[in-house]
Amino acid sequence: WISRFLHRMDIDAATYLLGFLKKDADSQIASSANKAGELMITRSENTTLFRSSFEYVDTSTIDGLEKIQAMLQLELDYVSGRLSMPSDWAAALLFDQSFSIRQLLSLCILEKEKTLQGSGLALGTTDSACATESSTDEVLCGICYDSLTEGNFLALDCGHQFCRECWITYLGSIEGEKKYTYLHSTCPQHDCFSRVRLQHLLALSPTLTQKWQEMYLKAFLEMDVSCRSCPNMDCAWVAVLKDHDR
16 A cells, blocks of 8 residues: 555655655554565656656745746736736736636636626726725725725725725734635625725735735735645745746
8 A cells, every 4th residue: 555655656755754654663664665665766767757757946045935926927917918908917817727727718718707706806997996996085094984085095996985094904804814805805885796806915014915915925924726736834945847828
């Protein structure tokens, strides 16, 4: 069973596990691991092309982090161009499809409007709707009901208006609800599913923007099929599959 189990794993993971099994206190397991290791050597020699298709990146370094960020930006630019939409729309859609470009493009070809609605995006809106709203008329915050001064509130594509302080408090409160909730947060208005996008955060706070970008990059490394982070929580190395069709 040890040999069969290791054979189903990729070479690097199997070799790593073998290193522990060979030292197992149970002599039968250690012996079986040694025999499996001999078979692994032959298998490894036949998979040099597979092994060479990986690149290992240390994200704790500036160069490594920039390399991963560049990979992500290439995906966003590609989707944005193919679907003729703003980059932050592409970011929301890619996240919702676990960074599978092929799956996203297929969905948009078959049922674009339904796909956009499912991600809290609406056809017919533009980037101008993302900026902090300005008006000479008095308006009230939809949460605290304070009067809003010009330039001190934000409305998403849905048009629901909330003051900057309530927005920051709201986004801070949902951050720890569920994993990555912050990345698919929606309008605070009851039963409104309009998506909070990066462009909105840029209009609110540099801190919120940086937090979103860091979390988005983390989600990319976790979900994209071409990336695999080291299982050691304290390790920043990432294995990246080259020339992979997403």
